Amino acid sequence: MVDRRTFTTLLAGTIAAPTLAFGKTMTSRNVFYSAVGPELTAYGVDVDDATLSKQGTVSTPANIQYAWPHPSRRYLYVVSSSGGPAAGDTTGSTHVANAFAIDPATGALKPHGEAVKLATRPIHASVDRSGHYLLTAYNKPSSLTVHRINADGTLGDRVEQPNKLDTGIYAHQIRVTPDNKHVILITRGNNAPSDNPVDTGSIKTFAFKDGVLTDLAAIAPGDGMHFGPRHLDFHPTKPWVYVSIESQNQIAVYKLDDATGLSRNPLFTMKNTLSDPDSKLRQAAGPIHVSPDGRFVYLTNRAWWTIDFEGKKVFSGGENSVAVFSINQTTGEPALIQNADGHGNYLRTFNIDPSGKLLLAAPLWAMAMRDGSTVTAGLVLYRVGSDGKLTFARKYDIDASEQKQQFWAGMVTLA
Template sequence: MNAALYANVGPDLTRYDVDVINAELIKRDTVTLPAGVQYAWPHKSRRYLYVATSSSASGYGKAGTEHHVTAFSIHPATGALRPHGEPIRLPTRPIHVSTDIPSEHILVAFNNPSAVRVYRINKDFTPGEEVAQPGVTDPGIFAHQVRVTPNNQQVILVTRGNEGTPTKAEDPGALKVFDYKNGVLSNEVSIAPNGGKEYGPRHLDFHPSRPWMYVSIETQNKMDLHRLVKGRVVSQFVSRVDTLIEPNNIRARQAAGTVHVHPNGRFVYGANRAQDTVDYQGKPVFKGGENSIVVYAIDQKNGTLKTIQHVETQKIHPRTFHIHPNGRLMVVEHNLPVNVRDGDAVKTVMAGLSVFWIDDDGKLTFVRTYDIDVGDKTMWWMGMVPLNA
C-alpha cells in the first residue's frame, strides 16, 4: 500500500514520497496555506485533505487574526495536493481537526478559548457552514483534540487543563463526551478523575476492531485504557501505565503526547517530549529528559498494556508521529531546533523527521533522520495518507 507523507513548516506543507522498502522519504512539492498549519485530517475516501491553520502563537501566546480550514484534493497516484474550493474562516486558533466516521462533517477543537465546533462537508467535498448546536455546556479548559467514536455516536473533546504554578492554581483537565447525530452535539458528560486535578489528557486513539480507547495523560506521563460498551465510552479508566522509562527521574518538564494504535491492533505507541533548557556558556542548552517513543503490547483478551520498549527519537521534542498504513514504518516529527552539550562544546540538534522500522514484534528499529531548517517557524503537524492508485 502506497502513502504520501505531508509535513509542515509554518504555512508551507510539503509532500514526500515514502519508500517503505528502503525506509526513505523523498521530498517532492510544497503548497502554502493562509497561515501556520496546526493539524490536518483526510476524508474517508482518501481523495481530500482538510487542513486547519492559524496565525496565532501556540498555547496562550499572541492571538492572530487568520484562522481557516482549507480543503485540498489528493492525487490518487502521487498524493500531490491541489486547492479544492475556498477556505472557510474560523473564529480563533484551531488546535485539532478531524471528521466524523462517514466524513459528512468536520469537527474542530479550539484551545483559547476552549471550544468545539462542527462544520458540514458539502456534496462537492468542500468545507461548508457551521452546524448550529443546542449548547455545549462546558468545553473544558485548553481543548487539544476532538474525535468521534468508531460507531459515529459520540464525540470526545480532550481538554488538557493547565499545570499549576507558584502563582496560579492548576486548571483541571477532562474528557468531554457528547452524544452525536447529524453534526449535533448533546447530552454532555465530563470524565474527570479526582475532579480533573492531576489529570491532563492530551491525545487518544481507538483500537481498530476492539472496544478499547487509549488516552495519553500529558502532565502525569501516563497512558489510560478506557472501554467502550455498546460503542459508548465508559467513564472509569480500566488501567493506567507509565510512559517514561524513568518516571521517578524527572529532569525537566516531561509531557506525554501523541498516541497511535498499530493497524494490526497488537501494539500502542506513545510519544514522550522534553525541551527545557538551561544556560551554558551564555547559550540555552537542553536540560535533559526523555524524547522517545514508548511501545506497548496489547493484551488481546482485555486491552491492557505491557511496556516492551522505549526508543530515543534522535532529536528533541517529538510533537507527533505517524504509522504507515501497511504497519511497517513509523515517522516521527520534531518541531524545533534545540542546542545540546557536546562535551564542552554546544551543537544544535535541528528540527526534522526520524524514520523507524516497525518489526513483527512491534518494536522499533531506528533507520535515519532528516534535518529540516525551520528558521523562525515551527513544525506542528505531519501525517501519512494512503493512496488509492
C-alpha cells in the same frame, strides 16, 4: 530502554542525515505530509526501503496547526492560525480551515474550494466517519465547531449548536467514535508540575447526530487536578480506547460505551510512559497511535525546556522517545516494552504506515545543546519489528525552528 543520561548523550550526538530526493517516482501508495510553518510538503514513502521522496509543497494563509484526510482519501482538511507557540503564544488574527484535493497518483495537493474563517486558533481537527462534517477543537478559549463538508469535498457552513456545551479547559483533540454516534473532546486542563494557574483536565463526551452535539459525560479521576489528557486512539477491532496523559506521562485505557461514549472509569490504572519514572525533570507525554493490527500502542515522551548556559538557551535535559507498549489481546492492558530514542527534540506528531512496518516521527524544531552542538529538526523513520519494537532506520534533516515549527505531520494512503 533509554535512560535519561543515555538519551541526553544520544541527542547531543551527530546523526548523519541523508538528502531528500525531489520528484522521485512514487514506489508506494503512502504519502507523508509535513507542515513547517504555513508550508505543507508531501513525501512519497517507500516502506520496504524506509525512504522518503519529496513530491511538492503548498502554502496556507498561516501556520498549520493540524490536518485530517477525508474517508475517501481524496481530500485533506487543514486548519491554520497566526497564533500559537510559533507566534509567541499570542492569539493571532488569522484562523482558517482549507480543503485540498489530493492527487491520487502523487499525493500532491491542490486548493479545493474557498477557505472558511475560524473565530480563534484551532489546535486539532478531524472528519467524521461519514465524511460529512469537519470537527475542530480550539484551546483558548476551549471550544469546538462543526462545519459541513459538501458533496464535492469543499467546506460548507458551520452547524449551529442549539445546546450549550461543556468544552472544559484547554481542548486538545476532537475525535468521532468508530460507530459515528459520539464525539470525544480531550481537554487537557493545566496541571503539570509548574503550571500556574492550575486547572482541571477532563475527557468530554457528546452524542452526535446530523452534526449536532449533546453533552453526555465529563470523565476524569478524582477532581481532575492530576489528570492532563492530550490525545486518544481507538483499537481497530476491540472496544478499547488508549489515552495519553500529557501532564503525568501516563497511558490510560478506557472502554467504548453505548450510553456515554466512553466508560467513566479506566479499565486499568494509568501506567508510566518514561524509561526513568523517577526523573525529576519536567516531561510531557505526546500523541498516541495504536498499530494497524491492534497488537501495540505507541506514544511519544517529550522534553523541550531550556536553561541559560554561557549566554544562550540550551536543552535542560529529559527524555525524547517513542514509548512502545504491547497490548494484551484478551484484556486490552498495555505493557511497556521499549523506549526508542527520538533522534530529535519534541516529537509532536508521528504516524504508522498501514502495513505496520514503518513508523515516522516529526521533531518540532532544532535545539541547541550544552556542548555547543545543535540537534536538528527532521523526519525520523523507524522499522517496526514483528515484536512491535522500533529500530532506527534514518533521519532526514529539515529546516524548522522555534519561529517556524514542524507543528503537524501525518500519513495518507492514496485512493
